[in-house]
Amino acid sequence: xxxxxxxxxxxxxxxxxLEAIAGAVGTPLYVYSTATLTxxxxxxxxxxxxxxAALGEALIAFAVKANSNLSVLATLARLGCxxxxxxxxxxxxxxxxxxxxxxxxxSGVGKTDAxxxxxxxxxxxQINVESAVELDRLIAVAASKGAxxxxxxxxxxxxxxxxxxxxxxxxxxxxxxxxxxxxPALYARAAASPHxxxxxLACHIGSQITxxxxxxxxxxxxxxxxxxxRVEGLAVSRLDLGGGLGVPYHGQTDLxxxxxxxxxAARVLEGLEVEAAFEPGRLLxxxxxxxxxxxxxxxxxxxxxxxxxxxxxxxDLMRPALYDAFHDVVAVCERAGDTGPYDLVGPxxxxxxxxxxxxxxxxxxAGDLVAFMGAGAYGAVLASEYNxxxxxxxxxxxxxxxxxxxxxxxxxxxxxxxxxxxWLG
Numbered sequence: 001x002x003x004x005x006x007x008x009x010x011x012x013x014x015x016x017x018l019e020a021i022a023g024a025v026g027t028p029l030y031v032y033s034t035a036t037l038t039x040x041x042x043x044x045x046x047x048x049x050x051x052x053a054a055l056g057e058a059l060i061a062f063a064v065k066a067n068s069n070l071s072v073l074a075t076l077a078r079l080g081c082x083x084x085x086x087x088x089x090x091x092x093x094x095x096x097x098x099x100x101x102x103x104x105x106x107s108g109v110g111k112t113d114a115x116x117x118x119x120x121x122x123x124x125x126q127i128n129v130e131s132a133v134e135l136d137r138l139i140a141v142a143a144s145k146g147a148x149x150x151x152x153x154x155x156x157x158x159x160x161x162x163x164x165x166x167x168x169x170x171x172x173x174x175x176x177x178x179x180x181x182x183x184p185a186l187y188a189r190a191a192a193s194p195h196x197x198x199x200x201l202a203c204h205i206g207s208q209i210t211x212x213x214x215x216x217x218x219x220x221x222x223x224x225x226x227x228x229x230r231v232e233g234l235a236v237s238r239l240d241l242g243g244g245l246g247v248p249y250h251g252q253t254d255l256x257x258x259x260x261x262x263x264x265a266a267r268v269l270e271g272l273e274v275e276a277a278f279e280p281g282r283l284l285x286x287x288x289x290x291x292x293x294x295x296x297x298x299x300x301x302x303x304x305x306x307x308x309x310x311x312x313x314x315x316d317l318m319r320p321a322l323y324d325a326f327h328d329v330v331a332v333c334e335r336a337g338d339t340g341p342y343d344l345v346g347p348x349x350x351x352x353x354x355x356x357x358x359x360x361x362x363x364x365x366a367g368d369l370v371a372f373m374g375a376g377a378y379g380a381v382l383a384s385e386y387n388x389x390x391x392x393x394x395x396x397x398x399x400x401x402x403x404x405x406x407x408x409x410x411x412x413x414x415x416x417x418x419x420x421x422x423w424l425g
Contacts, residue, residue, distance in 0.1 A: 001043075002287040003035040004373065011332045011371055015400035018292060018332050022369055025393055025404060028293045028312035030380045032067075032405075034075055034398040036288035040258075041079050044280060047259045051266035056275035059125070061105050063243050063281025064090040066377040071396045071405035072285065073097035082125070084243070084279035088115040091122055101125070105240065105277065107154065107202070109177075116141045120149050128154045128202045128240065130177055132186055135196070142195040151190060152200040152240050155183045157221040177203065180221060184229060191234050199235070200274070201225055204242025207282060208249075212256050212264050215244065219268040226272060236274065241265055243279040247286045249326050249374050258283070282377040289376020291317050291392075292332070295368045296347065306342050308364060313346030314353040315386040317372060317379055321352040328373040329359060337363035348387055380406070390414065 003014045011018050013031050021031060041060070048058045061082035064073065068090060073083065074097040082103030083094035094104050101123035109130045111119075116138050119127055129135050129151050142149055156177030178186055183201070190198040205218045219241060226236045245261050256264075262278070269276060293312035300306050319325035329344060341358040355372070364370070383392050394406040 001036070001039060002373075003033040003039075004290055004371070009334065011330065013290070013397040013402070016397045016402045018290070018371065019369060021395055021397075021402055022292045022294070022332075025395060026408065027369070028291060028310075028316045028392050029408075030289055030291055030375065030392060030394045031402075032069070032072060032285075032289045032376055032394065032396045034396060036376075037072065037075050037284060038079065040284045040288065041076055041081055043258050044262070044278070044284070045080070047262035048276075048278070050259075051262060054266035054270045054272075054276075055262075056273075058275065059103060059105075059277040061103065061277060061279045062284055063279050064094060065381065066281030067285040067289070067379075068093050068381050069394050069396075069405055070097050071394075071403070072288075073099065075396070076284070081284075082277075084281070085124075088118045091119060091124065095122060105279065107204075113137055113141050117145065120145055120147050124149075126150045126152050126199060126238070126240075128152045129186075129190070129196075130154045132178070132182070132189075135186060135190055139193050139195045148195050148197050150197045150199045152202040152238060153178055153183050153187050153190065153198065154202040154204070154240075155180055155222065155225065157203055157205065157218045180225070184225060184232075187229055188232065188234060200238030200240060201236060202240030202242065202277075204279065205244060207244050208246040209244045210246040210252070210255055212261060215241075215261070216264055216268060218242075219265055223268055223272060226274065238275045238277065239269065239272070240277040240279070243281055243283065245280065245283050247282055247374065247377075249286075249328070251328065284377075286374045286377040289374075289379060291327075291372040291375040291379055293370055293372070295364050295366050295370065297366050298342075298364065306340070308342040308344050308361070310344060310346050310355070310370065312355075312372075312392075313348035313387070313389065314350065315348060315384045315389055316346075316392045317355070317375060318382040318384075319378055320355050321350075322382070327355070327375060329356065329361065330371050330373060331362055331364060332369040332371055334362050335365075335368070339363075348389075385414065388414070 061084040063084045077098040083099045084105045085091045086108035104124040106119045106124050107128040154177040203218050293310040296309045314321040344355040346353045390408050393408040396405045
Protein backbone atom coordinates (compact mmCIF):
# COMPACT_ATOMS: atom_id res chain seq x y z
CA UNK A 1 0.00 0.00 0.00
CA UNK A 2 2.18 2.80 -1.30
CA UNK A 3 2.48 5.14 -4.29
CA UNK A 4 6.07 4.49 -5.36
CA UNK A 5 5.88 2.78 -8.74
CA UNK A 6 7.80 2.55 -11.98
CA UNK A 7 6.76 4.66 -14.95
CA UNK A 8 8.68 3.84 -18.12
CA UNK A 9 11.11 1.85 -16.01
CA UNK A 10 11.98 4.67 -13.60
CA UNK A 11 10.75 4.83 -10.01
CA UNK A 12 8.33 7.66 -9.25
CA UNK A 13 6.68 9.06 -6.14
CA UNK A 14 3.11 9.33 -7.40
CA UNK A 15 3.66 11.22 -10.71
CA UNK A 16 6.99 12.80 -9.73
CA UNK A 17 10.23 11.14 -10.99
CA LEU A 18 12.59 10.41 -8.12
CA GLU A 19 15.65 10.87 -10.34
CA ALA A 20 14.60 14.44 -11.05
CA ILE A 21 13.93 15.21 -7.38
CA ALA A 22 17.29 13.78 -6.36
CA GLY A 23 19.01 15.76 -9.10
CA ALA A 24 17.48 19.00 -7.87
CA VAL A 25 17.82 18.49 -4.12
CA GLY A 26 20.87 16.23 -3.88
CA THR A 27 21.27 13.01 -1.98
CA PRO A 28 20.72 11.56 0.48
CA LEU A 29 17.13 12.74 0.98
CA TYR A 30 13.75 11.52 2.14
CA VAL A 31 10.70 11.67 -0.13
CA TYR A 32 7.14 11.30 1.18
CA SER A 33 3.91 10.57 -0.68
CA THR A 34 0.78 12.55 0.19
CA ALA A 35 -1.40 9.93 -1.53
CA THR A 36 -0.04 7.15 0.69
CA LEU A 37 -0.52 9.12 3.90
CA THR A 38 -4.06 9.95 2.80
CA UNK A 39 -4.87 6.38 1.84
CA UNK A 40 -3.59 4.85 5.06
CA UNK A 41 -5.41 7.34 7.27
CA UNK A 42 -8.57 6.87 5.19
CA UNK A 43 -8.48 3.09 5.64
CA UNK A 44 -8.06 3.50 9.39
CA UNK A 45 -10.87 6.06 9.58
CA UNK A 46 -13.20 3.81 7.58
CA UNK A 47 -12.46 0.86 9.85
CA UNK A 48 -13.16 2.91 12.96
CA UNK A 49 -16.39 4.32 11.56
CA UNK A 50 -17.58 0.81 10.75
CA UNK A 51 -17.38 -0.01 14.47
CA UNK A 52 -18.68 3.24 15.94
CA ALA A 53 -21.12 1.39 18.21
CA ALA A 54 -18.27 -0.28 20.10
CA LEU A 55 -15.55 2.37 19.74
CA GLY A 56 -17.55 5.57 20.12
CA GLU A 57 -16.18 8.81 18.65
CA ALA A 58 -12.79 7.17 18.36
CA LEU A 59 -9.68 9.31 18.06
CA ILE A 60 -6.93 8.40 15.62
CA ALA A 61 -3.83 10.16 16.92
CA PHE A 62 -0.70 9.87 14.78
CA ALA A 63 2.40 9.01 16.81
CA VAL A 64 4.51 12.10 16.13
CA LYS A 65 7.70 10.29 17.11
CA ALA A 66 7.39 8.24 13.91
CA ASN A 67 7.64 11.27 11.61
CA SER A 68 7.53 14.79 13.02
CA ASN A 69 7.90 16.76 9.78
CA LEU A 70 5.48 19.69 9.94
CA SER A 71 4.17 19.13 6.41
CA VAL A 72 3.53 15.46 7.11
CA LEU A 73 1.68 16.40 10.30
CA ALA A 74 -0.29 19.12 8.50
CA THR A 75 -1.29 16.65 5.77
CA LEU A 76 -2.74 14.31 8.39
CA ALA A 77 -4.24 17.13 10.47
CA ARG A 78 -6.27 18.34 7.49
CA LEU A 79 -7.78 14.86 7.28
CA GLY A 80 -8.90 15.08 10.90
CA CYS A 81 -6.04 13.13 12.46
CA UNK A 82 -4.94 13.84 16.02
CA UNK A 83 -1.46 13.54 17.52
CA UNK A 84 0.15 11.26 20.08
CA UNK A 85 3.04 13.24 21.59
CA UNK A 86 5.85 12.53 24.06
CA UNK A 87 7.48 15.94 24.58
CA UNK A 88 6.68 19.64 24.68
CA UNK A 89 8.39 19.94 21.30
CA UNK A 90 6.07 17.37 19.77
CA UNK A 91 3.02 19.12 21.24
CA UNK A 92 4.26 22.37 19.73
CA UNK A 93 4.81 20.69 16.36
CA UNK A 94 1.32 19.23 16.38
CA UNK A 95 -0.24 22.58 17.26
CA UNK A 96 1.79 24.40 14.60
CA UNK A 97 0.71 21.82 12.01
CA UNK A 98 -2.94 22.50 12.78
CA UNK A 99 -3.85 19.74 15.23
CA UNK A 100 -6.15 21.25 17.87
CA UNK A 101 -5.31 20.62 21.50
CA UNK A 102 -8.48 18.56 21.97
CA UNK A 103 -6.99 15.94 19.59
CA UNK A 104 -3.55 15.76 21.24
CA UNK A 105 -2.56 13.05 23.72
CA UNK A 106 0.54 13.61 25.87
CA SER A 107 2.40 10.46 26.88
CA GLY A 108 5.96 9.73 27.98
CA VAL A 109 7.73 8.34 31.02
CA GLY A 110 9.83 11.42 31.81
CA LYS A 111 7.63 14.50 31.45
CA THR A 112 9.11 17.49 33.25
CA ASP A 113 7.06 19.89 35.36
CA ALA A 114 7.52 22.52 32.65
CA UNK A 115 6.19 20.11 30.01
CA UNK A 116 3.20 19.20 32.17
CA UNK A 117 2.45 22.88 32.66
CA UNK A 118 2.69 23.50 28.93
CA UNK A 119 0.34 20.59 28.18
CA UNK A 120 -2.24 21.98 30.61
CA UNK A 121 -2.00 25.44 29.08
CA UNK A 122 -2.27 23.97 25.57
CA UNK A 123 -5.53 22.23 26.49
CA UNK A 124 -4.49 18.76 25.39
CA UNK A 125 -7.13 16.06 25.30
CA GLN A 126 -5.49 14.03 28.05
CA ILE A 127 -2.21 13.42 29.82
CA ASN A 128 -1.27 9.77 30.12
CA VAL A 129 0.22 9.30 33.59
CA GLU A 130 2.91 6.62 33.77
CA SER A 131 3.84 6.44 37.48
CA ALA A 132 2.73 7.37 40.97
CA VAL A 133 5.45 9.99 41.32
CA GLU A 134 4.39 11.57 38.03
CA LEU A 135 0.82 11.77 39.28
CA ASP A 136 1.99 13.59 42.39
CA ARG A 137 3.98 16.07 40.32
CA LEU A 138 1.08 16.63 37.92
CA ILE A 139 -1.30 17.28 40.82
CA ALA A 140 1.10 19.87 42.19
CA VAL A 141 1.51 21.59 38.81
CA ALA A 142 -2.23 21.57 38.14
CA ALA A 143 -2.98 22.90 41.63
CA SER A 144 -0.64 25.84 41.03
CA LYS A 145 -2.70 26.67 37.96
CA GLY A 146 -6.11 26.03 39.47
CA ALA A 147 -6.63 23.36 36.80
CA UNK A 148 -7.91 19.78 36.73
CA UNK A 149 -6.63 18.24 33.44
CA UNK A 150 -8.14 15.02 32.16
CA UNK A 151 -5.79 12.08 32.53
CA UNK A 152 -5.51 8.40 31.70
CA UNK A 153 -3.41 5.94 33.65
CA UNK A 154 -1.02 4.10 31.34
CA UNK A 155 -1.05 0.46 32.35
CA UNK A 156 1.86 -1.92 31.87
CA UNK A 157 0.03 -5.22 31.33
CA UNK A 158 3.26 -7.27 31.34
CA UNK A 159 2.60 -8.21 27.75
CA UNK A 160 5.63 -7.21 25.73
CA UNK A 161 5.58 -7.47 21.95
CA UNK A 162 7.33 -6.04 18.91
CA UNK A 163 9.75 -6.70 16.11
CA UNK A 164 12.82 -6.35 18.35
CA UNK A 165 13.61 -6.19 22.07
CA UNK A 166 14.45 -2.50 21.69
CA UNK A 167 10.95 -1.62 20.48
CA UNK A 168 9.03 -3.64 23.09
CA UNK A 169 7.36 -1.39 25.67
CA UNK A 170 4.79 -3.46 27.58
CA UNK A 171 6.96 -6.11 29.24
CA UNK A 172 7.46 -6.48 32.99
CA UNK A 173 10.99 -5.02 32.82
CA UNK A 174 10.16 -2.15 30.47
CA UNK A 175 10.20 1.39 31.87
CA UNK A 176 6.78 2.36 30.54
CA UNK A 177 3.51 2.49 32.41
CA UNK A 178 2.13 1.56 35.82
CA UNK A 179 2.26 -2.16 36.72
CA UNK A 180 -1.20 -3.63 36.24
CA UNK A 181 -1.52 -4.63 39.89
CA UNK A 182 -0.82 -1.03 40.99
CA UNK A 183 -2.92 0.81 38.42
CA PRO A 184 -6.38 0.54 40.09
CA ALA A 185 -5.13 2.07 43.34
CA LEU A 186 -3.41 4.88 41.46
CA TYR A 187 -6.59 5.56 39.48
CA ALA A 188 -8.57 5.76 42.73
CA ARG A 189 -6.00 8.15 44.21
CA ALA A 190 -6.28 10.36 41.12
CA ALA A 191 -10.06 10.35 41.43
CA ALA A 192 -9.75 11.61 44.99
CA SER A 193 -7.79 14.68 43.92
CA PRO A 194 -9.56 17.88 42.86
CA HIS A 195 -6.63 18.76 40.61
CA UNK A 196 -6.81 15.94 38.03
CA UNK A 197 -9.76 14.29 36.30
CA UNK A 198 -9.18 10.60 35.55
CA UNK A 199 -11.18 9.59 32.49
CA UNK A 200 -9.58 6.39 31.28
CA LEU A 201 -6.84 3.83 30.92
CA ALA A 202 -4.09 3.54 28.32
CA CYS A 203 -1.56 1.00 27.12
CA HIS A 204 1.06 0.58 24.40
CA ILE A 205 2.95 -2.70 24.41
CA GLY A 206 5.40 -2.35 21.54
CA SER A 207 6.05 -1.59 17.90
CA GLN A 208 6.11 -3.60 14.67
CA ILE A 209 3.77 -6.23 16.13
CA THR A 210 2.86 -8.78 13.46
CA UNK A 211 0.10 -10.78 15.17
CA UNK A 212 -3.07 -9.66 16.92
CA UNK A 213 -2.82 -12.01 19.92
CA UNK A 214 -0.61 -9.87 22.20
CA UNK A 215 -2.59 -6.75 21.34
CA UNK A 216 -5.86 -8.50 22.14
CA UNK A 217 -4.42 -9.68 25.44
CA UNK A 218 -3.53 -6.12 26.39
CA UNK A 219 -6.93 -4.77 25.35
CA UNK A 220 -8.71 -7.45 27.37
CA UNK A 221 -6.62 -6.51 30.41
CA UNK A 222 -7.87 -2.93 30.01
CA UNK A 223 -11.44 -4.16 29.70
CA UNK A 224 -11.23 -6.17 32.91
CA UNK A 225 -9.64 -3.26 34.76
CA UNK A 226 -12.37 -0.92 33.49
CA UNK A 227 -15.07 -3.22 34.85
CA UNK A 228 -13.27 -3.55 38.19
CA UNK A 229 -12.89 0.22 38.57
CA ARG A 230 -16.57 0.76 37.80
CA VAL A 231 -17.50 -1.72 40.54
CA GLU A 232 -15.60 0.60 42.89
CA GLY A 233 -17.73 3.49 41.69
CA LEU A 234 -15.04 5.05 39.51
CA ALA A 235 -15.88 6.40 36.05
CA VAL A 236 -13.92 5.15 33.04
CA SER A 237 -15.02 6.66 29.74
CA ARG A 238 -11.95 6.27 27.52
CA LEU A 239 -9.54 3.52 26.57
CA ASP A 240 -6.34 4.55 24.81
CA LEU A 241 -5.19 1.46 22.92
CA GLY A 242 -1.85 2.81 21.70
CA GLY A 243 -0.38 1.66 18.42
CA GLY A 244 2.17 -0.92 17.35
CA LEU A 245 0.62 -2.84 14.45
CA GLY A 246 3.41 -3.88 12.07
CA VAL A 247 3.99 -3.08 8.41
CA PRO A 248 5.36 -5.36 5.64
CA TYR A 249 9.01 -4.32 5.50
CA HIS A 250 9.85 -7.76 4.07
CA GLY A 251 6.92 -7.74 1.65
CA GLN A 252 4.85 -10.02 3.86
CA THR A 253 1.29 -10.67 2.80
CA ASP A 254 0.08 -12.35 6.00
CA LEU A 255 0.16 -9.37 8.39
CA UNK A 256 -3.09 -8.36 10.07
CA UNK A 257 -4.97 -5.73 8.13
CA UNK A 258 -6.11 -2.42 9.58
CA UNK A 259 -9.69 -3.71 9.32
CA UNK A 260 -8.86 -6.88 11.27
CA UNK A 261 -6.99 -4.92 13.94
CA UNK A 262 -9.76 -2.39 14.50
CA UNK A 263 -12.41 -5.13 14.34
CA UNK A 264 -10.61 -7.08 17.06
CA ALA A 265 -10.49 -3.97 19.26
CA ALA A 266 -14.20 -3.42 18.70
CA ARG A 267 -15.02 -6.98 19.76
CA VAL A 268 -13.01 -6.60 22.96
CA LEU A 269 -14.61 -3.24 23.81
CA GLU A 270 -18.16 -4.23 22.82
CA GLY A 271 -20.67 -3.13 25.44
CA LEU A 272 -18.22 -1.09 27.54
CA GLU A 273 -19.55 2.24 26.24
CA VAL A 274 -16.12 3.83 26.12
CA GLU A 275 -14.47 6.13 23.60
CA ALA A 276 -11.42 4.48 22.05
CA ALA A 277 -8.19 6.06 20.90
CA PHE A 278 -5.68 4.55 18.49
CA GLU A 279 -2.13 5.85 18.06
CA PRO A 280 -0.68 4.51 14.81
CA GLY A 281 2.65 5.89 13.68
CA ARG A 282 4.57 3.42 11.56
CA LEU A 283 1.29 2.09 10.17
CA LEU A 284 0.47 5.44 8.56
CA UNK A 285 3.92 6.72 7.65
CA UNK A 286 6.37 3.89 6.98
CA UNK A 287 5.30 3.02 3.44
CA UNK A 288 4.69 6.69 2.67
CA UNK A 289 8.41 7.45 2.51
CA UNK A 290 11.66 6.41 0.86
CA UNK A 291 15.27 7.37 1.44
CA UNK A 292 17.16 8.11 -1.77
CA UNK A 293 20.92 7.59 -1.91
CA UNK A 294 23.56 7.55 -4.65
CA UNK A 295 26.28 4.97 -5.08
CA UNK A 296 29.66 6.54 -4.32
CA UNK A 297 31.64 3.52 -5.49
CA UNK A 298 31.68 -0.26 -5.57
CA UNK A 299 34.53 -1.83 -3.63
CA UNK A 300 35.19 -5.28 -5.11
CA UNK A 301 37.53 -7.54 -3.14
CA UNK A 302 39.53 -10.51 -4.31
CA UNK A 303 37.38 -12.86 -2.23
CA UNK A 304 34.35 -11.87 -4.29
CA UNK A 305 32.71 -9.65 -1.69
CA UNK A 306 31.35 -6.40 -3.09
CA UNK A 307 30.67 -3.34 -0.92
CA UNK A 308 28.13 -0.95 -2.37
CA UNK A 309 29.30 2.31 -0.76
CA UNK A 310 26.43 4.81 -0.56
CA UNK A 311 26.33 8.52 0.27
CA UNK A 312 23.68 7.78 2.95
CA UNK A 313 24.95 6.63 6.32
CA UNK A 314 23.61 5.38 9.61
CA UNK A 315 23.24 9.03 10.68
CA ASP A 316 20.59 9.37 7.93
CA LEU A 317 18.83 6.03 8.51
CA MET A 318 19.52 4.64 11.97
CA ARG A 319 17.06 1.73 12.04
CA PRO A 320 19.35 -1.02 10.68
CA ALA A 321 22.16 -0.13 13.08
CA LEU A 322 19.82 0.49 16.03
CA TYR A 323 17.74 -2.68 15.90
CA ASP A 324 18.73 -4.72 12.84
CA ALA A 325 15.83 -3.41 10.81
CA PHE A 326 15.22 -4.55 7.24
CA HIS A 327 14.47 -2.20 4.35
CA ASP A 328 13.89 -3.33 0.80
CA VAL A 329 16.35 -1.54 -1.50
CA VAL A 330 15.64 -0.98 -5.19
CA ALA A 331 17.44 0.73 -8.04
CA VAL A 332 15.59 3.86 -9.13
CA CYS A 333 16.57 3.21 -12.75
CA GLU A 334 17.47 -0.42 -13.32
CA ARG A 335 20.20 -1.33 -15.76
CA ALA A 336 20.39 -4.62 -17.66
CA GLY A 337 22.61 -7.43 -16.41
CA ASP A 338 22.83 -10.25 -13.92
CA THR A 339 21.83 -9.69 -10.32
CA GLY A 340 24.33 -10.32 -7.57
CA PRO A 341 24.99 -9.87 -3.85
CA TYR A 342 26.22 -6.60 -2.35
CA ASP A 343 26.99 -5.44 1.17
CA LEU A 344 25.29 -2.04 1.44
CA VAL A 345 27.36 0.33 3.56
CA GLY A 346 27.62 4.04 4.25
CA PRO A 347 30.51 6.48 4.74
CA UNK A 348 30.30 6.76 8.55
CA UNK A 349 33.41 5.82 10.49
CA UNK A 350 31.66 3.05 12.42
CA UNK A 351 31.51 -0.68 11.79
CA UNK A 352 27.76 -0.52 12.49
CA UNK A 353 27.27 1.66 9.38
CA UNK A 354 25.90 -1.27 7.41
CA UNK A 355 22.41 -1.32 5.89
CA UNK A 356 22.40 -4.91 4.60
CA UNK A 357 24.65 -7.90 3.95
CA UNK A 358 24.68 -9.87 0.69
CA UNK A 359 21.58 -8.15 -0.64
CA UNK A 360 20.85 -9.37 -4.20
CA UNK A 361 20.48 -6.40 -6.55
CA UNK A 362 20.76 -5.63 -10.26
CA UNK A 363 24.11 -4.27 -11.51
CA UNK A 364 24.95 -0.93 -9.88
CA UNK A 365 27.70 1.57 -10.57
CA ALA A 366 28.94 4.83 -9.13
CA GLY A 367 26.32 7.54 -9.57
CA ASP A 368 23.35 5.17 -9.64
CA LEU A 369 20.41 6.03 -7.41
CA VAL A 370 18.84 3.57 -4.97
CA ALA A 371 15.74 3.85 -2.80
CA PHE A 372 15.31 2.43 0.68
CA MET A 373 11.63 1.54 0.79
CA GLY A 374 9.39 1.84 3.83
CA ALA A 375 11.51 4.63 5.27
CA GLY A 376 8.77 7.11 6.16
CA ALA A 377 8.72 6.17 9.86
CA TYR A 378 11.64 6.39 12.28
CA GLY A 379 13.89 7.59 9.48
CA ALA A 380 14.40 11.34 9.33
CA VAL A 381 13.32 11.75 12.96
CA LEU A 382 16.31 9.68 14.10
CA ALA A 383 18.79 11.40 11.79
CA SER A 384 21.78 13.30 13.16
CA GLU A 385 24.80 15.28 11.98
CA TYR A 386 27.28 12.65 13.15
CA ASN A 387 30.67 12.93 11.41
CA UNK A 388 29.64 16.57 10.73
CA UNK A 389 27.39 15.46 7.91
CA UNK A 390 24.57 17.92 7.11
CA UNK A 391 21.16 16.81 8.27
CA UNK A 392 19.25 14.92 5.57
CA UNK A 393 16.52 16.96 3.78
CA UNK A 394 12.89 15.94 3.27
CA UNK A 395 10.55 16.34 0.28
CA UNK A 396 6.78 15.97 0.12
CA UNK A 397 5.12 14.92 -3.16
CA UNK A 398 1.51 15.53 -4.13
CA UNK A 399 0.71 14.20 -7.61
CA UNK A 400 3.27 15.64 -9.98
CA UNK A 401 4.27 18.51 -7.70
CA UNK A 402 6.80 18.40 -4.91
CA UNK A 403 8.34 20.69 -2.30
CA UNK A 404 11.34 20.64 0.01
CA UNK A 405 9.79 20.50 3.48
CA UNK A 406 13.06 20.40 5.40
CA UNK A 407 16.16 21.78 3.75
CA UNK A 408 19.69 20.48 4.04
CA UNK A 409 21.67 22.97 6.15
CA UNK A 410 24.79 24.55 4.72
CA UNK A 411 28.04 24.16 6.62
CA UNK A 412 27.90 27.83 7.58
CA UNK A 413 24.42 27.26 9.06
CA UNK A 414 25.80 24.32 11.03
CA UNK A 415 28.72 26.37 12.37
CA UNK A 416 26.38 29.27 13.27
CA UNK A 417 24.70 27.07 15.87
CA UNK A 418 28.00 26.78 17.74
CA UNK A 419 29.16 30.20 18.87
CA UNK A 420 32.75 30.24 20.01
CA UNK A 421 33.52 30.64 23.71
CA UNK A 422 34.32 34.29 24.37
CA TRP A 423 37.86 33.57 25.53
CA LEU A 424 38.71 31.90 22.21
CA GLY A 425 38.40 35.20 20.36
